[in-house]
Amino acid sequence: MAKSPLRERKVPKRDGEVLGFVHSTESFGAVDGPGIRFVAFMQGCNMRCQFCHNPDTWKKNVGTEMTSSELLEKALPFRQFWGEKGGVTLSGGEILLQIEFAIEFFTKCKKLGINTCLDTCGQPFTRRQPWFDKFQRLMDVTDILLVDIKHINSDEHRKLTGYRNENILDLCQYLSDIDKPVWIRHVLIPERTDFDNYLTELGAYIKTLKNVKKVEVLPYHTMGVHKYHEMGIKYKLEGIEPPTSERVANAEKLLHVEDYKGYLA
Ligand code: SF4
Numbered sequence: 001m002a003k004s005p006l007r008e009r010k011v012p013k014r015d016g017e018v019l020g021f022v023h024s025t026e027s028f029g030a031v032d033g034p035g036i037r038f039v040a041f042m043q044g045c046n047m048r049c050q051f052c053h054n055p056d057t058w059k060k061n062v063g064t065e066m067t068s069s070e071l072l073e074k075a076l077p078f079r080q081f082w083g084e085k086g087g088v089t090l091s092g093g094e095i096l097l098q099i100e101f102a103i104e105f106f107t108k109c110k111k112l113g114i115n116t117c118l119d120t121c122g123q124p125f126t127r128r129q130p131w132f133d134k135f136q137r138l139m140d141v142t143d144i145l146l147v148d149i150k151h152i153n154s155d156e157h158r159k160l161t162g163y164r165n166e167n168i169l170d171l172c173q174y175l176s177d178i179d180k181p182v183w184i185r186h187v188l189i190p191e192r193t194d195f196d197n198y199l200t201e202l203g204a205y206i207k208t209l210k211n212v213k214k215v216e217v218l219p220y221h222t223m224g225v226h227k228y229h230e231m232g233i234k235y236k237l238e239g240i241e242p243p244t245s246e247r248v249a250n251a252e253k254l255l256h257v258e259d260y261k262g263y264l265a
Pocket of ligand 1: 046051057
């Protein structure tokens with residue numbers, strides 16, 4: 001049976017342009033996609049990853065209000081540093097919660113020949129309409145995606161983030177089907193994701209995708225813990241230390257990191 005369409009939410013606008021809610025920007029990002037990039041971290045996320053080091057991005061509709069023209073104006077002075085590979089990245093929070101803004105911003109960037117990268121955890125992804133049409137429009141103006149797979153096992157994914165992963169894996173499948181370049185990222189957390197069986201399963205899953213240019217293991221770190229204390233939120237990974245370099249190397253082996261060199265060559 002066909003699924004009923006999603007209810008459209010009202011998109012805030014100013015002077016005919018979609019308004020984005022920006023948490024912060026970084027002028028010389030070196031880890032959020034290929035090359036040197038201007039990165040905008042957008043506000044709002046539904047997930048509650050236990051290891052999230054940016055809980056201050058969770059709240060929706062707060063932060064600095066900007067149109068896509070205003071954000072572009074802020075990014076363009078750095079264009080001389082982007083070279084062949086660099087460009088702009090929209091990150092979060094979860095950028096797909098502001099998909100209309102992302103479409104407008106990337107459309108403007110592509111008109112100027114700027115490389116566009118979307119950094120997402122995939123939680124809002126659905127093939128239901130009208131959302132899926134928007135996502136397809138966004139893909140027309142997106143060069144590469146960074147997709148976080150938080151856990152390959154859906155039950156464990158829910159424990160770790162509050163949400164199951166079926167639609168996130170469906171996003172990965174869709175991106176593979178349309179052959180859109182992606183980097184897959186996975187946070188390695190002792191007692192949560194650092195288990196050989198799950199890493200092996202994730203490694204095998206990634207091998208089924210045709211579009212993966214890079215796989216990154218991100219060692220869990222505790223740099224955001226102070227934000228939880230400041231915000232009065234209980235930190236659920238208290239006492240868990242970052243993984244050892246041996247376990248990081250083990251995860252890189254099980255995820256076949258060496259096999260993906262698409263953006264390193
Ligand atoms: S998806 Fe990203 S921003 Fe959202 S809770 Fe998880 S780590 Fe934090």
